[in-house]
Amino acid sequence: MLTYPNKGDKLFLGSTKTYCVVGDLLGDGGQGRVVQVMLDGQPYAVKWYHPYYHAHDPGLYERLRQAIDQGAPNASFLWPIETVSSPDVSGFGYLMRLRDARYRGLSDLKWGKDHKRYVRRTNRILATIGYNIAECYQCLHLKGMCYVDLNEKNVFFNPADGDTLICDNDNVDFDSQAKLEVGTPGFMAPEVQRGEARPNVLSDFHALAVLLFELFMLHHPLMGRASLKYPIEDVGIPKLFGTNPVFIFDPKDDSNRALASGEHPEAAFAGAIAVPRWRVLPSFMQDLFVKAFGDGLHTPQARVTEGTWRRAFLRLRDLTFPCANPDCGNDNYFDPERFKSQPGPPKCAYCGQPLKKPVRMRIDNRLVMMNLGVSLYPYHIDSGRPFDLAKPIGIVAAHPLKAGVIGLRNLSDTNWSSTLPSGESVDVPPGKSALLETGVTISFGRATGEVRR
Template identity: 40%
Template sequence: MSQLLKNGQVFFTVQSNTQGKVEKFLGGGTQGEVYQVNLKDKILALKWYFPEWINQDDKQKSRLEEAIKLGIPTDRFLWPLEIVNIPDIPETYGYIMPLRESRFKGVVDMMKRQVEPSFHALATAGFELSNSYYQLHSKGLCYRDISFGNVFFDPDTGEVRICDNDNVDINGKPGMIGGTPDFMAPEIVIGKSHPSSFTDLYSLAVLLFYLFHVHHPLCGKKMLQIKCWDLAARRKIFGEEPVFIFDTDDTSNEALSKDIDETGECGDNALAFWQIYPKFFRDLFTKAFTQGLRDPENGRIAESIWRGEMIRLRDSIFYCSNCGSENFYDLDKLKSSSGDPGKCWSCESHLAIPPRIRFKKNIIMLNNNTKIFPHHVDDQKRYDFSNPIAEVIQHPTQPNVWGLKNLSDEKWVANVNNSIKEVEPGRSVTLALGTKVNFGKDEGEIRA
């Protein structure tokens, strides 16, 4: 593939009229090519369009100008910074954006098992994606093409980066970008609607299902009828006859194990993961792909709901004492099994639930690496995970004794066996059953 630009080629930004240089080719796609560039000693990325793409999409430049004017919704977006021209190539243009760091990997890498993130990292990625699209939609914009092709995450931390933001447009505004077929809302697939922030919600749910189940939510038993995975087949599965693979009222497209479908295309991965997650989390996907298919107006899950439940999922993680695998605290399961947490999904050892702390709106499992944040104790600081206010620590001389250390600048007041104890910053309170800790804005009770 011949490159459009050469190393060392000079370009100029339109808004600030700053000169920069192309350093190296990074990759190409349908719309153009991406290069690493140097602009005033700052390393950035430059997307340079094919002339034929510009001729196809005459609204491309106006979308870019609007995005630059509105500004970045959050720093998780690799957002357009400036439009770029090259005097010697007047028939086309490009734009500069932040360069994606090598630590960020694609969802496709996870599906190929080239990276294996923890559930904690996945829950963090789910939160960051939901929050990022929430912030984007709050600006009156829609993404139009949410898919795993434009999302990257750090498999160690779950931090995300969202690229291809030149597709972003004013919500409800007609455009030529319809989306990626596997992620399009059914009403778009069959031509009854155009992309909007509302259809973005469907695409987000598909993306999240892929993240947590390594499979598409609508690819089940009906795949056995497909002889050629062409546009007609996609239209049938994703638009004309969409059925969730875990829809208990309609099993016509149920997920099948490899015992029945040796290709795994009918949901073997999803079957393996589905039962690992707590009921409240499964219920979200069930609503998104049952009611959300039949009644999009009332059945789609809002980004604000996803981000809250992703944090709830992350706070529900605890570790198997035998193999160390992450499991989930599931209150619904405990109620239905007389308090029996069941077996570890990985090694099948019987699970022992660690202590937990219950707030008005949160239950947090107190593992050996648990941290509590302002988000958990102060309604005015929702989704503030900048600095922890507490962490679980081990007693320096008594290994079987664990405590909660005060990392904040404020004094806590703890009720230990009906005795009041002040916990100064830097000090700890023992994780004892029934202990209540007042963090100032909220009180938590330690339970076993």
């Protein structure tokens, strides 16, 4: 009997006579190999397990069946559709959607511009990815499940819009009965790393925080100067991630602080790349990471939840604005205190050119940068819909005839009312635009926005 299916073989779905036909090999990993298949004229993927993996994970088949019966938490999960088997091949696998070639792995964000796998990133796209990741795992947890082995290899993103896909969903288990003893060093919660607890939702919260920190800082949150003391494969992993974890930006304990570039010959391994990124990260985001890797390291119940991350990433996304230097193309975070405290305008974190204060709108306690192409969503104007991004209600657009003049086009189905600095009131019906100039206010019905420039 064969060990793996070959190209052209038929794999049968569940206990039915429906089959898919094996195509090209897509990848080979520690658990199994992934092949493309055709089913009813459409491409899918099948993960077929290595023979030895069955003994390593005896509850795998039962867990897969539970996941299939439960259904995907949301459309971002490349979820098991059905188990597959063949009378001519030992073992089994599962059918899933085929990942679109446009999606890239999170590790690709770490490559420099001279590498073939380099992906251009903006802070707005990163905030969108962070939001989507947190939303995915909140949906998973709300179904009573935990991911168990959350790490950077499980997440893929579309560089164009930040859309996110979650793979390797055969690791998922029900939180109340999780038995799988797996995990990726550096992502496992300290109590799991020490062998004191099994993976659960609270350990997922830790792994999620690590993933989000690496997304923005491109470095691990617990690998500072203390990591240079140990051989990471031997003593380093249990000490840094289990028995003595300390955040590299801990405001009270500098024993493992990140080393700046040039401070040590091996500063690159101790957080040098994260130092400049941390300095420009708004304080509310810094506070969340300090909480996640402060109290959260020792008290699982104190970890940052997915809903808190989602709110923070929407706020962060709203604060991004582009550098005015046409040769730069990067975006920065608007920090009112930075503009007030410095004698001159703050400089772009990437090219060093002075930043031009952006057009912005204050909607209740929310600040939104009015960049060309930016959309407003229901969450901006309705506190009862904090995560509603389904359909934009407005978009910032340039005036068709007047250079430098921008407006907010009404994409909703209700009338807005705009008040100009002169006191004149102007109706803004659907399809029309409200001027975005200092002193203008726009009433959206449930909320009012004030424009500043």
